[in-house]
Amino acid sequence: MSSLFAALTSFPAVVYTVLLGVVLVYWLLAIIGLVDFEAGADVDIGADAADAGDAGDIGDAGDGGPEGLSGLAAWLVAFGLNGVPFSIVVSLLALVGWFLTGMASLTLLPLVPDALRWAAGAGVLLAAAALSIVIAAQLVRPMRGLFVTHRAISNAALVGQVCKVLTGVVDERQGRAEVAQRGAGINIRVWAPAPNSLRRGDAALITEYDPARQRYRIDALPPDHA
Structure with a gap:
């Protein structure tokens, strides 16, 4: 030894x-x-x-x-x-x-x-x-x-949809989420302003797409969201 x-x-x-x-x-x-x-x-x-x-x-x-x-x-x-x-x-x-x-x-x-x-x-x-x-x-x-990471047929089409956070932390530098689609879900890069309460498994709303960095901004679901 x-x-x-x-x-x-x-x-x-x-x-x-x-x-x-x-x-x-x-x-x-x-x-x-x-x-x-x-x-x-x-x-x-x-x-x-x-x-x-x-x-x-x-x-x-x-x-x-x-x-x-x-x-x-x-x-x-x-x-x-x-x-x-x-x-x-x-x-x-x-x-x-x-x-x-x-x-x-x-x-x-x-x-x-x-x-x-x-x-x-x-x-x-x-x-x-x-x-x-x-x-x-x-x-x-x-x-x-x-x-395997998928990009949407139309990036703008995902804005307004609900996604599920996949990573432990989502901030300005990092984050992954999945958007439910027919068949397999779409794995996308996401970010959110810090501090926030988003954690793995949370549902979030996709609010905008950043074409320069090819990622989506997400925010916590509003209380009245259906």
């Missing part, structure tokens, strides 16, 4: 050990509702792809190629890491990299002379980073169906 602890807290495994610790704290905060798992660093590739096409058609969040995308979204598409929240991508990369560097620290690096240990550790770190991308891309593939 002591050798395992020493391996995971020494270079190069310690890099991923620290990253995995940050990821675990993030998910703990998400579980208790202090952050949303799609908040902040989430890369909405579906919104970027829509800018290059017809924003009025129904589409999946991961549809479209790298054309029209920029920055981090383009890299995620190129490596096959698109279609799920960015927080899940980072978690998978951290977990896989931690496992690979930990195994290398236990089995391979002890065979390397001390004078070359840091150089070998740097090589292991780079190799683990590359392999993590390949393995995480394979793990992401079957998960994409769980994070």
